[in-house]
Amino acid sequence: MSDSIPAPVPGAFRIALTLEFPESRMDNVLLQALREQNDNEKLKNISRSALKELFNQKKILIKGQRAKSSSALAKGVTYVDIVGF
Numbered sequence: 001m002s003d004s005i006p007a008p009v010p011g012a013f014r015i016a017l018t019l020e021f022p023e024s025r026m027d028n029v030l031l032q033a034l035r036e037q038n039d040n041e042k043l044k045n046i047s048r049s050a051l052k053e054l055f056n057q058k059k060i061l062i063k064g065q066r067a068k069s070s071s072a073l074a075k076g077v078t079y080v081d082i083v084g085f
Helices: 026-036 048-056
Strands: 012-019 060-062 076-083
Touching: 012 026, 026 048
Parallel strands: none
Antiparallel strands: 012 076, 060 076
């Protein structure tokens, strides 16, 4: 259902995280997904510390809201926007 997909954030790279099980921390799941994608080379090669800095700078969003590295993720699809990429 396309009406359940949140509008993309302008000027941000969007990645969809599809999970079969809930995850307790977003940062590990996002880092793995970024390394597996082929649409943004800079994010594909991002270091763990650089990803942490994006969280600290509030540049990682879920549904337009700031995401924390320790945010839990529910089973299903979560759309993550990374501002500036």
